[in-house]
Amino acid sequence: MIQAAPTRALRFAAIDVGTNSIREIIVEADSNADLRLIDDEKIAARLGDGLLPDGALAPDAMDRAIEGIRRLREIADAYRVHHLEVVATAAVRSAPNRDAFLERAERETGMKIRVVSSEEEARLAFRSFAHNFELGTGRVLGLDVGGGSADLVVANGRLIESVHSIPTGALLLTRSLDCAGQHSKKSLKKLRKAIRKIVEKALPEGIGSDATLYASGGTVAALATIAQARRGESYASFHGCVVSRSEVKSILRDVASLGVKERKSVPGLSSDREDIIVAGLALVLEILKRARVERLAVSEKGIREGLVLEMVRRAVPDRRPRARNRLEGASRLARLSDPDRRHTAHVTRLALQLYDRVYGPARRGDGTARTEREILEAAALLHNIGRFIGYRKHHKHAYHMIVHSDLVGYSPREIELIANVARYHRRAEPSRKHANFAALDRDGQKTVRRLAAILRFAGGLDRSHRQRVLSVLVRKSPGRLAVVALAADDNVELEVWGARRNLRLLEKVLGVSVTLAVRRVAPSRRAVAGARRAARRRPAATEALGSATV
Numbered sequence: 203m204i205q206a207a208p209t210r211a212l213r214f215a216a217i218d219v220g221t222n223s224i225r226e227i228i229v230e231a232d233s234n235a236d237l238r239l240i241d242d243e244k245i246a247a248r249l250g251d252g253l254l255p256d257g258a259l260a261p262d263a264m265d266r267a268i269e270g271i272r273r274l275r276e277i278a279d280a281y282r283v284h285h286l287e288v289v290a291t292a293a294v295r296s297a298p299n300r301d302a303f304l305e306r307a308e309r310e311t312g313m314k315i316r317v318v319s320s321e322e323e324a325r326l327a328f329r330s331f332a333h334n335f336e337l338g339t340g341r342v343l344g345l346d347v348g349g350g351s352a353d354l355v356v357a358n359g360r361l362i363e364s365v366h367s368i369p370t371g372a373l374l375l376t377r378s379l380d381c382a383g384q385h386s387k388k389s390l391k392k393l394r395k396a397i398r399k400i401v402e403k404a405l406p407e408g409i410g411s412d413a414t415l416y417a418s419g420g421t422v423a424a425l426a427t428i429a430q431a432r433r434g435e436s437y438a439s440f441h442g443c444v445v446s447r448s449e450v451k452s453i454l455r456d457v458a459s460l461g462v463k464e465r466k467s468v469p470g471l472s473s474d475r476e477d478i479i480v481a482g483l484a485l486v487l488e489i490l491k492r493a494r495v496e497r498l499a500v501s502e503k504g505i506r507e508g509l510v511l512e513m514v515r516r517a518v519p520d521r522r523p524r525a526r527n528r529l530e531g532a533s534r535l536a537r538l539s540d541p542d543r544r545h546t547a548h549v550t551r552l553a554l555q556l557y558d559r560v561y562g563p564a565r566r567g568d569g570t571a572r573t574e575r576e577i578l579e580a581a582a583l584l585h586n587i588g589r590f591i592g593y594r595k596h597h598k599h600a601y602h603m604i605v606h607s608d609l610v611g612y613s614p615r616e617i618e619l620i621a622n623v624a625r626y627h628r629r630a631e632p633s634r635k636h637a638n639f640a641a642l643d644r645d646g647q648k649t650v651r652r653l654a655a656i657l658r659f660a661g662g663l664d665r666s667h668r669q670r671v672l673s674v675l676v677r678k679s680p681g682r683l684a685v686v687a688l689a690a691d692d693n694v695e696l697e698v699w700g701a702r703r704n705l706r707l708l709e710k711v712l713g714v715s716v717t718l719a720v721r722r723v724a725p726s727r728r729a730v731a732g733a734r735r736a737a738r739r740r741p742a743a744t745e746a747l748g749s750a751t752v
Contacts, residue, residue: 215278215286216509221250221293222349222373226274227506228281231514245270246474250293250350250373258299272311285513288315291323292350320367324353326508331416332360334503334610343410347419349373368404372421372482382477385458394484401488410493418504421482426500427470428453437614438605441502447490454483528611532580535607539587545667550582553660559676578653581623601625619646626654627661631707655711658704665700683716688723
């Protein structure tokens with residue numbers, strides 16, 4: 203265990219020696235045990251390739267793996283990490299010459315490798331899912347698909363009920379079934395049948411009925427990037443991407459119809475996975491079918507992050523890394539990057555008031571209002587972060603910062619919507635001439651226009667950055683919408699000017715004429731002070747702006 207001062211930031215590195223790849227992440231944990239990723243590396247060592255007839259690791263595969271571990275150790279040393287752990291999974295776990303490999307690896311790299319059981323492997327992956335997704339309280343499945351095994355956790359919220367291990371993965375299936383190449387419909391059907399028999403032995407039928415499934419691993423990452431490319435999506439991340447079972451089936455069919463060399467042209471498929479992708483996708487499809495799950499949500503994280511979370515818990519015993527939620531990620535990014543957080547919190551409050559009073563009742567009941575409101579709230583919190591780079595074009599800077607940030611809990615599409623709404627909080631209105639806006643589907647474009655109109659108008663209501671407009675009321679009548687700004691004093695000319703400059707998009711989106719009036723409230727000094735304090739007090743949903751971390 204590390205003994206460290208509670209205020210000292212610590213760096214942790216975790217290396218996962220898998221059947222197909224060796225992966226490393228390096229994170230920094232502050233005194234609150236909140237994590238920041240600082241490096242992520244992968245080496246395709248193919249430790250499980252060329253297994254001997256008895257399942258032993260081949261000498262050349264061991265050479266590649268040990269060299270990979272040594273390189274990753276050098277990266278960790280360069281970052282001066284305080285704690286480094288290396289774990290090995292399926293290929294080493296089942297190899298009869300595992301002890302010889304472990305002894306040689308420790309001798310040549312200076313690292314003692316811990317072999318984890320299939321159950322621990324599954325639990326580490328699930329710990330990562332629980333940290334990066336809002337799991338809720340219902341039935342949840344967590345799936346990690348590796349080169350040598352696939353492990354499924356069944357949980358009720360965060361409480362694990364059972365763990366099921368499938369003793370084969372993408373690489374081992376490819377080698378044992380000789381299925382790397384091109385497939386006809388008949389041969390693909392035969393392959394699926396062979397994999398189905400393996401899955402049926404490991405998983406009870408219908409175990410995931412009505413459950414949400416979260417998945418990680420190289421095969422799942424490839425699935426997500428291929429799915430995004432087929433949809434015409436060009437998101438910066440695949441974390442949170444949702445893929446349906448029918449999409450998995452379609453992608454499997456199309457990829458299997460190609461030879462290994464032809465798969466180089468498949469968008470989103472990496473070169474180190476072209477030969478094993480068919481077996482991996484077939485395995486995922488048969489697991490979904492057996493569990494009766496219709497879709498899966500993809501995680502970029504895996505057992506490496508689960509291991510890091512365990513390491514942090516041991517090193518900082520009085521603090522535990524908190525599970526992330528949707529708004530905390532946006533709040534943390536704003537806290538780190540926004541130079542005027544009081545203005546941002548106030549504009550967020552006014553924007554949410556406007557949305558609730560303009561759209562809320564009319565859109566209640568179908569889930570649209572809740573999702574849109576959450577997107578608006580995140581975009582409002584982040585619309586000014588581009589000023590961290592510079593004031594000029596800060597709306598464009600904000601877009602790029604958001605799409606490349608780690609906003610956990612939002613899907614790639616939602617992150618793109620948030621970034622676009624923030625992008626259009628000033629200057630040019632949303633236009634199909636802009637690549638970022640044109641890339642959205644029609645519903646996404648409508649959402650951005652609607653929310654950007656609200657955010658622009660709310661920003662104008664605090665043009666002085668002095669929080670003089672305390673709140674807003676909205677009165678609707680046929681062809682007209684009247685906004686009444688409640689202010690603590692008469693000196694709101696700048697706010698009126700700023701809001702009226704931003705009326706055009708709101709009027710176009712609503713299809714009505716919008717008028718703005720100001721009503722002075724709370725004439726006594728005590729009442730004015732109280733109203734201003736209430737205006738500056740962050741609403742519950744945005745409280746984290748000043749202090750929350752991810």
